[in-house]
Amino acid sequence: MEEKEGDGFAMILEEEDWIRKAQQGDTNAMGQLFKHHYSFLYKYLLKITMDQNVAEDTAQDTVIRCMENLQRYNGTSSFSSWMITIATRLYIDRTRKRKREKRWLEEEHQRSVRRLRWQMERQGEEWTDLLDGLAGLSEEHRIAILLKHYYGYSYEEIGGMLGIPEGTVKSRTAYGIKQLRKELKKDGEQA
Amino acid sequence: MANKPDKEDEVLLEGLSRDLERLERVFDEGPSPSLEEFQLLAAHTLRRKRRRMKYELVLFMLTALLIVSIVCMAAMAAPMVLILIHGASMLAGIAILASSRKLRSAGKKGSHE
Numbered sequence: 001m002e003e004k005e006g007d008g009f010a011m012i013l014e015e016e017d018w019i020r021k022a023q024q025g026d027t028n029a030m031g032q033l034f035k036h037h038y039s040f041l042y043k044y045l046l047k048i049t050m051d052q053n054v055a056e057d058t059a060q061d062t063v064i065r066c067m068e069n070l071q072r073y074n075g076t077s078s079f080s081s082w083m084i085t086i087a088t089r090l091y092i093d094r095t096r097k098r099k100r101e102k103r104w105l106e107e108e109h110q111r112s113v114r115r116l117r118w119q120m121e122r123q124g125e126e127w128t129d130l131l132d133g134l135a136g137l138s139e140e141h142r143i144a145i146l147l148k149h150y151y152g153y154s155y156e157e158i159g160g161m162l163g164i165p166e167g168t169v170k171s172r173t174a175y176g177i178k179q180l181r182k183e184l185k186k187d188g189e190q191a
Numbered sequence: 192m193a194n195k196p197d198k199e200d201e202v203l204l205e206g207l208s209r210d211l212e213r214l215e216r217v218f219d220e221g222p223s224p225s226l227e228e229f230q231l232l233a234a235h236t237l238r239r240k241r242r243r244m245k246y247e248l249v250l251f252m253l254t255a256l257l258i259v260s261i262v263c264m265a266a267m268a269a270p271m272v273l274i275l276i277h278g279a280s281m282l283a284g285i286a287i288l289a290s291s292r293k294l295r296s297a298g299k300k301g302s303h304e
Binding site (some may be wrong): 022025030031034035038042043046052056067116119123126131145146149150177184 | 199200203204206207208210211213214215216217218219222223224225226227229230231232233234236237240
C-alpha cells in the first residue's frame with residue numbers, strides 16, 4: 001500500500017515536471033504528458049459519446065487544442081480535469097454544429113452503439129440494459145451523470161467545466177437518473 | 192430539484208458504475224498513438240502556433256499603421272475635428288470605465304464563492 005502511494009506521488013511529481021517543461025516548449029515532455037493521459041481521455045470520450053469514431057476524432061482534436069493552449073493551464077484543477085473540460089466542450093460544439101443533420105445523427109448514433117455492444121459481447125462482456133439506457137440519454141444528461149456519479153466531480157465543478165449553473169447540472173443528473181430508471185422498468189416489463 | 196439519490200438510485204448508479212468499468216476494461220487497449228507520434232505532433236503544433244502568432248502580429252502592426260496614418264492625415268487636414276473626437280472619446284471611455292466598475296462590484300456581491 002505504501003509502495004503504491006509512493007509510486008502515485010512519484011507519478012504526480014513527474015507529471016508536474018512534464019507540464020512545466022512542456023509549457024516552456026519542450027516537445028519531448030509534451031509528448032510524454034499526452035501519451036500518459038491519452039487512454040484516460042479516450043475512455044472518457046467513449047463513455048460520453050458512445051461512439052468509437054467520434055471518441056477518437058474528439059480525442060485527437062482535444063490533444064491538439066490542449067497543446068496549443070498549454071500556457072493557460074494554471075494548476076487550479078488536475079491536468080486530466082482540465083483536459084476533459086476541453087474535450088467535453090469540443091464534443092458539445094461538435095454536436096451543436098451538426099444539429100441540422102439530426103435524423104442522420106440519430107441513425108449513426110444507433111449504429112455506433114450497436115458497434116460498441118458488439119465489441120463488448122465479442123470479449124465476453126454483457127451489454128446491459130443500464131448501458132443501453134445510458135446510450136439512449138441525450139448527450140447533456142449522459143455527460144452530467146458520468147461526471148457526477150462515475151468520475152466523482154461536484155455539481156459546482158461540473159458547472160464550471162460545462163459553463164452552466166450548478167442548478168442545471170443537478171436537474172440534468174436527476175432527469176438522467178429518472179430516465180434510466182424508466183428504461184429499466186420498461187425493459188423489465190417487456191422481459 | 193435534485194436531492195441526494197435515494198436507495199433505489201444508489202443501487203442503479205452502483206450497477207451503472209460496474210458496467211462502465213467493464214466497458215473501460217474492454218477498451219483498455221484502445222487506439223493510442225506512440226510516444227514518438229505525440230512528440231512529432233507537439234513539434235508540429237508548436238511550429239504552427241508560432242507561425243500563426245507571427246502572422247497575427249504582422250496583421251496587427253499593419254492595421255495599427257494604417258489607422259495611425261489615417262488619423263495623422265485627418266489631423267493635418269482638420270485639426271479641430273480631431274480634437275473634438277479625441278475629447279469626446281476620452282469622456283466616453285471614462286464613463287464606460289466608471290459604469291463597468293459599478294457593474295463588477297454589484298456582480299461580486301451577488302456571486303457565489
